[in-house]
Amino acid sequence: MEEHDSTFVNVTSNKNKKNKKRKKNKENEGSNELSAQELNVSKKRKKDFTSHNINFVHLFKEIPQRIPFIGKPRRNTLSVSLPVSLIENVQSDELRAYVIGNIARTLTIYGVNEVVLYNDLGDKSTRWMEYFSMNLRYLETPQYLRKFLFPMDPTLKYTGLQNPVNAPHHLRSSEWLPYREGVVRLIRRESTYTSLYADCGIFSSVRVLNKEDLEKIYGLEYLTDEEGDIYQRVTIRLDEPSLAKCRKNWKEGKVFDSTEPGTLSGYLVDPEEPLKVAGLYWGYVVRESDSFVECQKGCPFNESGKYDLRIGTSERGELYSPATRLPKYNNAIIHFGPVLGLENVIDEPEKKFDKYYNFCNNQKSRTIRTEEALLIALSLVTFTNPL
Known part of the structure; x- marks a missing residue:
């Protein structure tokens, strides 16, 4: 998705100071109206860009330009x-x-x-x-999640003959986007450990900031009475500080598949959000x-x-x-x-x-x-x- 930096520049030098000041204030506000304009969405869809107080203009600028499969946001x-x-x-x-x-x-x-x-x-x-x-x-499941979701099964005996689909959500450990697929392990009800973390196949587990929404989005309570490990696949949207860390590690060439615990955080979102909001096929x-x-x-x-x-x-x-x-x-x-x-x-x-x-x-x-x-x-x- 292209960055429209020219939107934030006064293109005519003969504008009066009042207009310049008005435009500058609008830039500083990072308003939802600007984000909607940049992403060519209707007024009815502006509410999609206010979730969890994230500035979506900056969020979309975190999408690396080298990714070739970003399209227009769509709902059909x-x-x-x-x-x-x-x-x-x-x-x-x-x-x-x-x-x-x-x-x-x-x-x-x-x-x-x-x-x-x-x-x-x-x-x-x-x-x-x-x-x-x-x-x-x-095949649709990202490779780093398969060990959690698919036990050994004769039905999958010949998966080694299948070519990977290389979908946008099949990110490598050295790649990053605002969205990422992950799994959360449900918490035992009697456990004193209350934080919910997602394994998203990157250098750190991701602390889920809205764990209560797991049931609303995925129909599953984050607490369980069942024995053993129970995993649920989820879509995570990283928050802005976490995106900054990803960008920093990426630029410095650091290994992304290390196990640095709990340094990232993000939100559970509907799996349809990457397509509807960011134009990412998911x-x-x-x-x-x-x-x-x-x-x-x-x-x-x-x-x-x-x-x-x-x-x-x-x-x-x-x-x-x-x-x-x-x-x-x-x-x-x-x-x-x-x-x-x-x-x-x-x-x-x-x-x-x-x-x-x-x-x-x-x-x-x-x-x-x-x-x-x-x-x-x-x-x-x-x-x-x-x-």
């Missing part, structure tokens, strides 16, 4: 649905792992916010649903559905659970051309069918969607595999209708 979401049979048709577990890795990279490259896996295999889908969803979740969520009909419900991004734009894909659909423009939407979902198409899982699919498109005109192969259709469709949709 893009979901896709995929059949579980997609991986049943693959010849071996090694190839399955590799195919899922490519799917995860496709979802990340094009900024998909949710992937819904639906059962199109009947009773035998249980094994493949678990295999598919666990591998997708594993990964996808995986949802499992018992049937294709059910996968069209339960949108996690609004209270109604409905998608306001439903797109079906088929070689029998309307041709999607470079001139195609989608209607405005808040939460869109693109449905992909199995080898035999959506016609195999739903009757008269052309009547069940808001749009029904053929994304590959004049195909030369008899069939297009679902993972291939996913790549083709997302490349066209995001090119003609940028997120």
